[in-house]
Amino acid sequence: xxxxxxxxxxxxxxxxxxxxxxxxxxxxxxxxxxxxxxxxxxxxxxxxxxxxxxxxxxxxxxxxxxxxxxxxxxxxxxxxxxxxxxxxxxxxxxxxxxxxxxxxxxxxxxxxxxxxxxxx
Amino acid sequence: xxxxxxxxxxxxxxxxxxxxxxxxxxxxxxxxxxxxxxxxxxxxxxxxxxxxxxxxxxxxxxxxxxxxxxxxxxxxxxxxxxxxxxxxxxxxxxxxxxxxxxxxxxxxxxxxxxxxxxxxxxxxxxxxxxxxxxxxxxxxxxxxxxxxxxxxxxxxxxxxxxxxxxxxxxxxxxxxxxxxxxxxxxxxxxxxxxxxxxxxxxxxxxxxxxxxxxxxxxxxxxxxxxxxxxxxxxxxxxxxxxxxxxxxxxxxxxxxxxxxxxxxxxxxxxxxxxxxxxxxxxxxxxxxxxxxxxxxxxxxxxxxxxxxxxxxxxxxxxxxxxxxxxxxxxxxxxxxxxxxxxxxxxxxxxxxxxxxxxxxxxxxxxxxxxxxxxxxxxxxxxxxxxxxxxxxxxxxxxxxxxxxxxxxxxxxxxxxxxxxxxxxxxxxxxxxxxxxxxxxxxxxxxxxxxxxxxxxxxxxxxxxxxxxxxxxxxxxxxxxxxxxxxxxxxxxxxxxxxxxxxxxxxxxxxxxxxxxxxxxxxx
Numbered sequence: 021x022x023x024x025x026x027x028x029x030x031x032x033x034x035x036x037x038x039x040x041x042x043x044x045x046x047x048x049x050x051x052x053x054x055x056x057x058x059x060x061x062x063x064x065x066x067x068x069x070x071x072x073x074x075x076x077x078x079x080x081x082x083x084x085x086x087x088x089x090x091x092x093x094x095x096x097x098x099x100x101x102x103x104x105x106x107x108x109x110x111x112x113x114x115x116x117x118x119x120x121x122x123x124x125x126x127x128x129x130x131x132x133x134x135x136x137x138x139x140x
Numbered sequence: 141x142x143x144x145x146x147x148x149x150x151x152x153x154x155x156x157x158x159x160x161x162x163x164x165x166x167x168x169x170x171x172x173x174x175x176x177x178x179x180x181x182x183x184x185x186x187x188x189x190x191x192x193x194x195x196x197x198x199x200x201x202x203x204x205x206x207x208x209x210x211x212x213x214x215x216x217x218x219x220x221x222x223x224x225x226x227x228x229x230x231x232x233x234x235x236x237x238x239x240x241x242x243x244x245x246x247x248x249x250x251x252x253x254x255x256x257x258x259x260x261x262x263x264x265x266x267x268x269x270x271x272x273x274x275x276x277x278x279x280x281x282x283x284x285x286x287x288x289x290x291x292x293x294x295x296x297x298x299x300x301x302x303x304x305x306x307x308x309x310x311x312x313x314x315x316x317x318x319x320x321x322x323x324x325x326x327x328x329x330x331x332x333x334x335x336x337x338x339x340x341x342x343x344x345x346x347x348x349x350x351x352x353x354x355x356x357x358x359x360x361x362x363x364x365x366x367x368x369x370x371x372x373x374x375x376x377x378x379x380x381x382x383x384x385x386x387x388x389x390x391x392x393x394x395x396x397x398x399x400x401x402x403x404x405x406x407x408x409x410x411x412x413x414x415x416x417x418x419x420x421x422x423x424x425x426x427x428x429x430x431x432x433x434x435x436x437x438x439x440x441x442x443x444x445x446x447x448x449x450x451x452x453x454x455x456x457x458x459x460x461x462x463x464x465x466x467x468x469x470x471x472x473x474x475x476x477x478x479x480x481x482x483x484x485x486x487x488x489x490x491x492x493x494x495x496x497x498x499x500x501x502x503x504x505x506x507x508x509x510x511x512x513x514x515x516x517x518x519x520x521x522x523x524x525x526x527x528x529x530x531x532x533x534x535x536x537x538x539x540x541x542x543x544x545x546x547x548x549x550x551x552x553x554x555x556x557x558x559x560x561x562x563x564x565x566x567x568x569x570x571x572x573x574x575x576x577x578x579x580x581x582x583x584x585x586x587x588x589x590x591x592x593x594x595x596x597x598x599x600x601x602x603x604x605x606x607x608x609x610x611x612x613x614x615x616x617x618x619x620x621x622x623x624x625x626x627x628x629x630x631x632x633x634x635x636x637x638x639x640x641x642x643x644x645x646x647x648x649x650x651x652x653x654x655x656x657x658x659x660x661x662x663x
Contacts, residue, residue: 040310040314045306048310052310052313052314052317055314055317056313056317056320058317058321059317059318059320059321059324060320062320062321062324062325063320063323063324063327065328066324066325066327066328067328092327093324093327096276096323096324096327099276099280100320103280103283103316104313104316104317106287107283107287107309107313107316108313110287110290110309111306111309111310111313114290114294114302114305114306114309115306117302118299118302118303118305118306121298121299121302122299122302122303127306127307127310128303
């Protein structure tokens with residue numbers, strides 16, 4: 021399961037970085053979203069991947085990570101999701117405002133022939 | 141007064157003031173602005189009080205929610221964080237005052253919505269980042285100060301600000317994602333995020349998994365390098381800072397210092413000399429990259445066509461100088477760097493405000509470095525001369541003292557020849573850039589006609605803000621002895637990490653202010 025998760029995170033991060041490096045704001049926003057998913061799954065997996073192990077201590081079961089899930093990464097990932105969600109919303113608003121103000125969705129504000137005409 | 145909850149007040153006060161400003165603004169905008177200025181002044185008084193507490197050398201911890209150290213979130217006040225709080229408050233007072241002034245278009249803070257609320261939230265993020273002793277909490281405060289800075293950067297609107305803010309937001313969001321990955325790696329390896337606890341556990345883990353710990357450490361340095369404007373990561377800064385409205389840009393002068401502060405904190409406390417397999421992992425890189433930053437920032441300053449851009453490159457060059465000294469990592473160099481940090485922050489903030497005043501009195505020419513009619517030449521010229529001499533490091537000002545302390549401290553370094561050459565040559569380059577800009581703007585200027593001069597007269601609060609920063613700069617120079625004594629002690633405390641670890645992990649819960657369920661909690 022670890023290998024599967026690692027490949028999943030790698031694909032997410034790779035796709036995210038590729039989209040991030042593209043020249044149009046929409047691609048950049050998507051790339052950042054994928055990258056933040058990769059980060060969130062990374063945090064999540066740092067609590068060790070376990071099946072059917074509740075984070076509540078039970079009598080008679082030694083309180084080690086072998087018997088229980090670690091609840092802290094879940095709390096961390098929740099915070100991270102909320103923050104990255106809000107930031108993505110903000111970035112979308114800025115990207116839309118910039119598109120409206122400059123007539124281009126190019127990150128360096130160069131006139132983008134194909135897209136600007138399609139959208140406009 | 142040693143009230144135990146005093147340490148959390150620099151975070152709570154701006155939070156409360158920001159929320160109140162948000163509520164007051166729709167109906168009573170002037171009251172919201174006055175509240176913001178008053179809260180900033182109170183913050184300054186509090187920060188000065190915290191410096192007097194921290195000056196005796198103790199690290200004072202504070203446990204949020206009374207959870208014992210490695211389990212809950214801890215704050216810690218030492219000499220360095222107290223110093224950073226004062227710097228933030230001094231710059232914030234100037235920015236808040238300046239925002240109340242403005243030309244015929246109305247005051248600066250009225251050119252968009254929620255200026256004062258965002259301003260206070262940014263102060264909350266800054267103060268929290270300087271005080272926290274928890275790595276994930278540091279991430280949260282970074283996000284608080286960043287999201288407020290996105291709003292402040294956009295204050296006033298316009299295509300140039302939108303374009304700059306896309307670069308700025310995307311760059312910083314990517315950095316935040318990397319921050320999360322580094323935090324996750326460190327948590328996965330050590331099982332803790334408390335910085336004092338991390339400092340104890342990293343050497344043990346680094347013995348087994350040196351590569352992973354080093355990777356986490358270097359990712360963290362990259363993240364802080366984005367904030368601090370280290371070489372390959374500073375390209376967002378000049379456009380962003382020169383596009384921001386003047387009071388916001390002045391406050392942003394402290395933001396690069398957050399990156400420098402975090403690098404100084406993390407490389408001494410967690411990945412310092414005692415960190416086993418991860419010790420001094422960034423040290424071979426930092427001074428070299430910092431010197432390259434200095435060189436490129438100087439070229440940028442020489443090539444700048446606008447005064448705002450020139451000042452933004454001065455911010456980059458001061459960050460390069462600071463990271464060079466922090467990267468050398470000895471007590472004298474770090475102490476000298478902290479002294480230089482005080483001056484460079486004040487000078488950058490004052491220059492951003494001054495350039496805005498000059499721009500508003502030059503009509504269409506704004507802040508381009510080209511001959512144009514200029515009102516109030518003598519006053520502007522004298523202040524620009526003083527600040528430029530400070531920034532370039534000309535005696536007898538603070539920039540000179542800071543740089544000479546740093547050069548004296550780096551004599552015995554293996555790279556001393558390169559360091560001296562780069563610091564002195566870039567100092568000359570900055571001097572040439574400032575002298576050229578000053579001579580074009582002030583000596584090739586014609587007198588403005590009387591009506592233009594009257595319209596462009598800076599308002600009382602704008603002059604008060606500039607005077608306040610000038611007084612702060614001159615006071616630092618006049619008290620250079622005690623101030624450099626304090627910064628040396630702060631550097632020594634930074635490198636003595638044992639006391640910090642002991643204080644944070646040994647912190648005892650204090651009596652709560654108010655406990656609604658005091659009766660039903662078991663002892």
